[in-house]
Amino acid sequence: MHPIEHLRYVARARGVDPTELTREAAAALGSLRGEHRDLVIACRRIVERHPEAGPLWWMGAEILVADDAGRAAWELADRVADDRTPRIIAAAIPDEATVVTIGWPPTAGAALMRRGDARVWCVDSRHEASSFLQRLERSDVECDPVPAESMARAIAGADLVMIDGVAACPGRVLAPVGSHVLAAVAKSIGVPVWLTLGIGRRLPVEYVDAIAERVLCGDPWDLDLDDLPVGLVTHVASADGLTDDVATGLRPECRFVPELLRTSAI
Numbered sequence: 001m002h003p004i005e006h007l008r009y010v011a012r013a014r015g016v017d018p019t020e021l022t023r024e025a026a027a028a029l030g031s032l033r034g035e036h037r038d039l040v041i042a043c044r045r046i047v048e049r050h051p052e053a054g055p056l057w058w059m060g061a062e063i064l065v066a067d068d069a070g071r072a073a074w075e076l077a078d079r080v081a082d083d084r085t086p087r088i089i090a091a092a093i094p095d096e097a098t099v100v101t102i103g104w105p106p107t108a109g110a111a112l113m114r115r116g117d118a119r120v121w122c123v124d125s126r127h128e129a130s131s132f133l134q135r136l137e138r139s140d141v142e143c144d145p146v147p148a149e150s151m152a153r154a155i156a157g158a159d160l161v162m163i164d165g166v167a168a169c170p171g172r173v174l175a176p177v178g179s180h181v182l183a184a185v186a187k188s189i190g191v192p193v194w195l196t197l198g199i200g201r202r203l204p205v206e207y208v209d210a211i212a213e214r215v216l217c218g219d220p221w222d223l224d225l226d227d228l229p230v231g232l233v234t235h236v237a238s239a240d241g242l243t244d245d246v247a248t249g250l251r252p253e254c255r256f257v258p259e260l261l262r263t264s265a266i
Helices: 003-012 018-031 036-049 054-064 069-081 085-092 106-115 129-138 148-156 179-189 205-215
Strands: 098-102 119-123 142-146 160-164 167-169 172-176 193-196 225-228 235-238 241-243
Touching: 018 036, 018 054, 018 069, 036 054, 054 069, 054 167, 054 205, 085 106, 085 193, 085 235, 085 241, 098 106, 098 148, 098 179, 106 129, 106 160, 106 193, 119 129, 119 148, 129 142, 142 148, 148 179, 160 172, 160 179, 167 205, 172 179, 172 205, 179 193, 179 225, 205 225
Parallel strands: 098 119, 098 160, 119 142, 160 193, 193 235
Antiparallel strands: 167 172, 172 225, 235 241
């Protein structure tokens, strides 16, 4: 596929996991032969079309500061394809733990399926939990759905809550809608809340604020994300391991490149 057509495919894609989307975008940019200006425009348009995908912002920033953008793009594609975060999180989960999740959490889900001995109670978000439950069942992971009205009882009987972050910085976390309620209930009961962050989700505050500005708008009853208060998070689980030093755990994985925030003329 021609790189330009590949980029168009990435721009048009909907309902694709952000990690897979980032891998495809990095591969397309790695094949693109052009000036730095062309790469800036391409990266900017990708995040404009998919502002909710934190790893795309990370990818764009990493490519635009690289001495060899093409080589950097291919390296990023390889890093995304071999994200070690689920392996690290799986090793940190207590033996035979009961874990409450919400929606379909790709990073936490991969860790739980790798672990195998956990029991998972799934709270729905945007009608995604049923598909996640099916995936867990196919992986022989013990799991059950949790009705919203039973959320507090489920959390009280769990060892921890795991919430996948979409994008995060030391002062702000964006997570699937319903995460705020889940974390608040866990906080009131004293159950640990692990914020699980796959590669590319820890960003400079400017990018997280830009994502929030673009995604947390419109009808408040029809939003896909929550502005999750950082104070409700007890632990951050990422490629750097598990830590209860939340501020340190949320340090950005990339530098701030202001070019990504400018609006394309066409």
